[in-house]
Amino acid sequence: MNFWNDPINFVSVWLRSLFSGWGMADWLVNVLLAVMGIVVLIICAMVLDIMLVWVERKVVARFQDRFGPNRVGPFGLIQPFADIIKLLIKEDITPVGADRIIFNLAPILAMTAVLLLWAILPLGSVIYGVDLNVGVLYIIATGAIGTLSIIMAGWASNNKFALIGAFRTVAQMVSYEIPMLVAMLIPTILAGTMSVNGIVHAQNVWFVILSPIGVLIFIISAIAELGRSPFDLNEAESEIVAGFHIEYTGMKFGMFYASELLHTFTFGGFIATLFFGGWRGPYAEIYPLLGVFYFFIKAMFFYWVIMWVKYSMPRIRIDHMLAFNWKFLTPLAFVLLIVTALVDKVLAQTNFHATGMLLANIIVGWVTIEILRIHARGLRKKDEIPAKPSTQAAHHQPLRGEK
Amino acid sequence: MQNEWIYIGLFMLVGVIIPIGAIAVAWLLGPRKPNPVKQSTYECGIETVGESWIQFKAQYYIFALVYLIFDVETVFLFPWAVALGKLPLFAVLEGVLFILILIAGLIFVWRKGALEWV
Numbered sequence: 001m002n003f004w005n006d007p008i009n010f011v012s013v014w015l016r017s018l019f020s021g022w023g024m025a026d027w028l029v030n031v032l033l034a035v036m037g038i039v040v041l042i043i044c045a046m047v048l049d050i051m052l053v054w055v056e057r058k059v060v061a062r063f064q065d066r067f068g069p070n071r072v073g074p075f076g077l078i079q080p081f082a083d084i085i086k087l088l089i090k091e092d093i094t095p096v097g098a099d100r101i102i103f104n105l106a107p108i109l110a111m112t113a114v115l116l117l118w119a120i121l122p123l124g125s126v127i128y129g130v131d132l133n134v135g136v137l138y139i140i141a142t143g144a145i146g147t148l149s150i151i152m153a154g155w156a157s158n159n160k161f162a163l164i165g166a167f168r169t170v171a172q173m174v175s176y177e178i179p180m181l182v183a184m185l186i187p188t189i190l191a192g193t194m195s196v197n198g199i200v201h202a203q204n205v206w207f208v209i210l211s212p213i214g215v216l217i218f219i220i221s222a223i224a225e226l227g228r229s230p231f232d233l234n235e236a237e238s239e240i241v242a243g244f245h246i247e248y249t250g251m252k253f254g255m256f257y258a259s260e261l262l263h264t265f266t267f268g269g270f271i272a273t274l275f276f277g278g279w280r281g282p283y284a285e286i287y288p289l290l291g292v293f294y295f296f297i298k299a300m301f302f303y304w305v306i307m308w309v310k311y312s313m314p315r316i317r318i319d320h321m322l323a324f325n326w327k328f329l330t331p332l333a334f335v336l337l338i339v340t341a342l343v344d345k346v347l348a349q350t351n352f353h354a355t356g357m358l359l360a361n362i363i364v365g366w367v368t369i370e371i372l373r374i375h376a377r378g379l380r381k382k383d384e385i386p387a388k389p390s391t392q393a394a395h396h397q398p399l400r401g402e403k
Numbered sequence: 404m405q406n407e408w409i410y411i412g413l414f415m416l417v418g419v420i421i422p423i424g425a426i427a428v429a430w431l432l433g434p435r436k437p438n439p440v441k442q443s444t445y446e447c448g449i450e451t452v453g454e455s456w457i458q459f460k461a462q463y464y465i466f467a468l469v470y471l472i473f474d475v476e477t478v479f480l481f482p483w484a485v486a487l488g489k490l491p492l493f494a495v496l497e498g499v500l501f502i503l504i505l506i507a508g509l510i511f512v513w514r515k516g517a518l519e520w521v
Contacts, residue, residue: 034410038417046421088429096442097455108422115418119411130410137481158455159444171463174470181477188484246445251429255422319520322466326509326518330473334506337480338499341487345495348488 004287006126008037038119041129045118045262052261053080056307063311090250098247099156106153107248107255113145114263121269122197123295124279124288135196136184139270140177143225146263147173150227150234153256154244165243168318169227169234175325176224176231182333183218186211186340187274190357196270200278208275210357211340213365215275217333222267223306224325226260230313231321238315268302269295276302332368339364465517476505 003010012033019029054069054077061068069076094103119129120138132138147169154166188194190210191202199207208215224231235243245256272278276298279291316324339360347356444451483490483498490498512518 031413034413035417038410038414042417042421089432089434090429091433091435092430093437093441095444096439097444104426107426108419111422112415112418115421116411116415119414129414130407132407132411137478155456160446160451160455160457163455163457163459167459167463171466174467174474178470178473178477181474185477185480185484188481189487192485192488194481194485241445250433251426254429255426322520323518326469327513330509331506334502334509338502341484341495341499344487345490345492 004289007288008127012037038129041118042115045115046258048265049258049262050080050084052265052303053083053258055303056261059304059307060311063308084254087251087254092252093247093249095158095247097158099158102152102156103247104252106149106156107252107259109149109152110146110259111255111262113142113149114259114266116142116145117263117266117270120196121266122200122273122278124291125285126288127279127292128197131195131197133193133195133198135199136188136194136274139184139196140181143173143177146259150244153248154234157244157247159247161240161242162244162246164240165234165236165246169244171318172227172231172233172321173225175322176221176329179217179325179329179333180221180225182330182337183214183221184274185337186214189337189340189344196273200273200280203277203280205354206275206277210354211275211336211361212358213332213336213361214340215271217329217336218275219271219302219305221325221329222271223309224321226264226267226306228260228264228306229310230316232310232315233318233321236315264306265299265303268306269299271302272298332364336361336364462520469512469517472508473505476501 015033015036016029019032020026024032057079058068058076069079072078072082094100117139120132120135122128122131150169150173151166154162154164154169157163187199187207190207191199193199193202227234233243235245240246245253248256272295278298279288279295281291281294284291284294340357343356343360344353347353350356444455480498480502483494483501487495487498
């Protein structure tokens with residue numbers, strides 16, 4: 001066994017022999033090793049988070065034809081550290097009448113919810129925190145903790161804007177969880193397991209080829225779950241100032257901000273894991289660190305896609321947002337689930353599995369577009385008929401004083 | 404199996420301690436000069452009228468109810484999805500029937516007008 005084939009095991013065997021040599025009990029060594037691994041993983045996540053702040057600011061600047069941070073250090077790379085120092089030395093204000101315990105608990109919980117996702121994120125073939133056999137359900141469960149933290153923040157702030165933001169969050173995140181759950185059922189069906197690493201192992205053919213529509217549904221509902229634009233109704237700046245985190249200052253606000261960015265990256269990672277082969281790539285099985293590299297490339301790509309959507313789309317209205325979910329995404333997701341299950345069952349043992357799945361998806365997509373076209377045509381007709389006489393009347397209306 | 408959940412528990416512990424640490428450091432470093440104006444509720448400079456914890460639109464409640472039904476029933480689908488490869492065709496069709504009943508529920512809610520934002 002050498003370091004490059006199995007880095008984590010290599011280090012853990014070495015540390016275990018070291019600690020046992022010091023005369024520690026077995027269970028203590030196990031706990032100590034686990035905690036060390038966790039701390040390393042979380043610190044990696046936090047450092048990545050700091051860099052994501054820089055990436056976010058630099059990319060949004062490019063989208064808006066600006067330079068972005070470019071003064072502090074080369075390419076402004078030191079800028080996020082300057083931001084952190086600023087956040088650290090700001091005054092911590094708690095508004096009058098706020099529910100102090102919940103108010104302080106909310107930012108902590110927001111960060112914890114995101115970090116918990118890293119426990120099961122498979123970074124490489126042997127590099128992951130833990131391989132839960134209910135991984136997919138775990139993703140949903142931790143996502144719910146994130147939603148809870150936003151509701152707590154909005155409720156405890158004793159501010160009407162914050163409360164409105166929290167209500168909107170409930171309506172939005174709760175709604176978009178349904179298509180996300182169903183989209184996650186598709187890789188589960190195809191892989192036959194809920195374990196996230198198991199799903200990666202099953203992807204000899206990337207699941208995006210077997211279920212392109214599932215990927216689209218997952219990405220859209222993931223953006224909504226993250227509360228990023230065009231679904232950022234919970235913090236809509238132009239309507240409710242800053243939404244749920246309006247009363248937060250300093251590091252507490254920083255926690256919300258950092259958790260949002262890290263959440264986005266983590267979901268980029270899950271899109272890559274569930275549909276785009278995760279850490280898989282040439283030689284990734286033999287050299288796990290290469291797998292980590294592939295994983296980060298893919299996750300960063302989807303992080304960038306989510307940013308691209310964020311900075312090119314206007315915010316949608318709340319009724320449109322809910323209608324889009326309940327009248328379009330949810331029925332489509334369920335229909336796709338039925339089609340996937342049946343086609344997978346019928347073609348599982350044959351050579352046409354991948355082709356059949358792709359074909360089924362294309363048919364579902366085509367039928368959806370046709371239904372939408374017919375529906376839109378109907379809507380346009382409904383608009384036209386009453387519109388015609390009124391415009392003519394307006395056109396022929398004589399001016400006052402005119403005979 | 405048990406070890407995995409102990410690991411998650413440890414992860415949660417460390418994951419709570421690190422943000423608490425960050426906020427605690429900020430609390431130690433930051434100035435503390437509270438005054439009534441600074442601590443008042445921020446509503447763009449206008450003074451708050453009445454209670455902040457107001458009644459909310461009943462529509463949110465209806466959406467939450469619809470969600471609850473779907474969420475609980477989708478969780479039932481996960482075991483079916485995992486075992487799909489080993490199930491006989493009949494069991495798969497039963498699962499499909501279950502989803503169809505779910506969709507019928509969605510259509511019912513739709514026709515009742517609960518999905519309209521009024």
